[in-house]
Amino acid sequence: MDATFTLQDAINLTSPKAFTALIKPAGATCNLGCTYCYYLDKKRFYGVNPSVLPDDLLEKFTIDYINSNKTPHLHFVWHGGEPLLAGLDFYKRAVAFQQKHNVERKSIANSIQTNGTLLNEEWCRFFKKNNFLVGISIDGPKDIHDCYRKNNSGVGSFDKTIRGLEMLTQYKVDFNALSVVSKCAHGRGREIYTFLKQQGVEHIQFLPSIDYIESIAGASRAVVVSPPASPESELAPWSVSSTEYGRFLIDVFDEWVVKDVGKIFVQIFDNTLSAWYGIEPLLCVYGETCGNSIAIEHNGDVYSCDHFVYPKHLLGNIQTKSLQEMVDSPNQIRFGLNKRNTLPNECFDCTYYFVCYGECPKRRNMKTADNRYKSSLCSGLKMFYKHTEPLFKYMCGLLRENRAPAEVMSFAKTL
Numbered sequence: 001m002d003a004t005f006t007l008q009d010a011i012n013l014t015s016p017k018a019f020t021a022l023i024k025p026a027g028a029t030c031n032l033g034c035t036y037c038y039y040l041d042k043k044r045f046y047g048v049n050p051s052v053l054p055d056d057l058l059e060k061f062t063i064d065y066i067n068s069n070k071t072p073h074l075h076f077v078w079h080g081g082e083p084l085l086a087g088l089d090f091y092k093r094a095v096a097f098q099q100k101h102n103v104e105r106k107s108i109a110n111s112i113q114t115n116g117t118l119l120n121e122e123w124c125r126f127f128k129k130n131n132f133l134v135g136i137s138i139d140g141p142k143d144i145h146d147c148y149r150k151n152n153s154g155v156g157s158f159d160k161t162i163r164g165l166e167m168l169t170q171y172k173v174d175f176n177a178l179s180v181v182s183k184c185a186h187g188r189g190r191e192i193y194t195f196l197k198q199q200g201v202e203h204i205q206f207l208p209s210i211d212y213i214e215s216i217a218g219a220s221r222a223v224v225v226s227p228p229a230s231p232e233s234e235l236a237p238w239s240v241s242s243t244e245y246g247r248f249l250i251d252v253f254d255e256w257v258v259k260d261v262g263k264i265f266v267q268i269f270d271n272t273l274s275a276w277y278g279i280e281p282l283l284c285v286y287g288e289t290c291g292n293s294i295a296i297e298h299n300g301d302v303y304s305c306d307h308f309v310y311p312k313h314l315l316g317n318i319q320t321k322s323l324q325e326m327v328d329s330p331n332q333i334r335f336g337l338n339k340r341n342t343l344p345n346e347c348f349d350c351t352y353y354f355v356c357y358g359e360c361p362k363r364r365n366m367k368t369a370d371n372r373y374k375s376s377l378c379s380g381l382k383m384f385y386k387h388t389e390p391l392f393k394y395m396c397g398l399l400r401e402n403r404a405p406a407e408v409m410s411f412a413k414t415l
Helices: 007-013 040-046 055-068 088-101 121-129 142-148 158-170 189-198 242-259 267-277 323-327 330-341 378-400 405-412
Strands: 020-023 073-078 107-114 132-137 175-181 203-208 212-214 293-296 301-303 314-317 364-367 373-375
Touching (some): 020 055, 055 073, 055 088, 073 088, 088 107, 088 121, 121 158, 132 158, 142 158, 158 175, 175 189, 189 242, 203 242, 203 267, 242 267, 242 378, 293 323, 378 405
Parallel strands (some): 020 073, 020 293, 073 107, 132 175, 175 203
Antiparallel strands (some): 293 301, 364 373
8 A cells, every 4th residue: 555645645634733832841850860761861962950941932932832823722731851840930920921922812721740749739729720730650559650760869759759649639630640661560550550540540641661772972871762773772671561561551451441431541542442433543642643742942942742852853943933834844744744654564554553553653663574663562552452452342332322431341341
């Protein structure tokens, strides 16, 4: 089959312009030194302690972001490093700029991803008052979480993260959990899922950590390299294996499908059901193309993606180019189309291509017979899709009858 998308195809598929920006107001600066963090490496580009995004650039970005998105809903995503290091006053100004420049009265949402260790009463009151959604990074029980999530002195962060999560609950702040699935999670999917439920988490994103690293002159540690992996790079010791990731997802699914459908929302399950039902997934990882989620560094530099903050993917700077100009640039369009165009033939022939679409390009390190690269998680994802196919199809049948997918639980218990 012809697997090539062109720039004209992209134009033909264009709907009203909408894109998401992950804003890094303090760059890669963080109060932790998580072993598997792919973003700490960016300090080599900007220095160990870069300045916080200044007010003039923050306001300029806010105006541009509101005006460039041609839809009635906007989402500001604050990311890091550790974005709380920008300080509470920074976010008060950010919200003020949003209110000041939202002349069309669009619906504006804010979310922030944090390790939770710096949360206090003042932060929580602010988040509640301004309807922030807080993503809290927590990997599971203490021994799993502290396996790689340590501060720069080697002390685990679990206790402080749990205190932060308890404060979010106390102040009734909306939150979800981002749980990194690393080598330390092997064989413990059901345990991790049960633990997160016990903490009151209702929305969960499982992020597989599988990276290749390379020693680079001047870097304080081996850095995560852009795919495909080179002969000089090696699999990072924290990486989850493809098979173990598949087993992890299956273990979580088998628990969820008999107890929690409609109560607990696991991002990969939501996206898989959407694909089976014929709805285009919202998450770029499982979309056929990408390129609509850019990263903004503390100095206004704009990159193609949060996972591709490397010099060759620098699109420009908000001081000299508009966001729309950068998002619509040939380089960015090509970046997004290459999610599909660079896949090997075996992906297009795969039964589950429509669910996976080759997964995230950042994990394409497995060379194939036609000298292209596929996801390092391919075999594990196939395990998961094959195992869950009958039950997702059953849920699709329920939806077509205008019945709740949660009814699958009674059926699943009979299997």
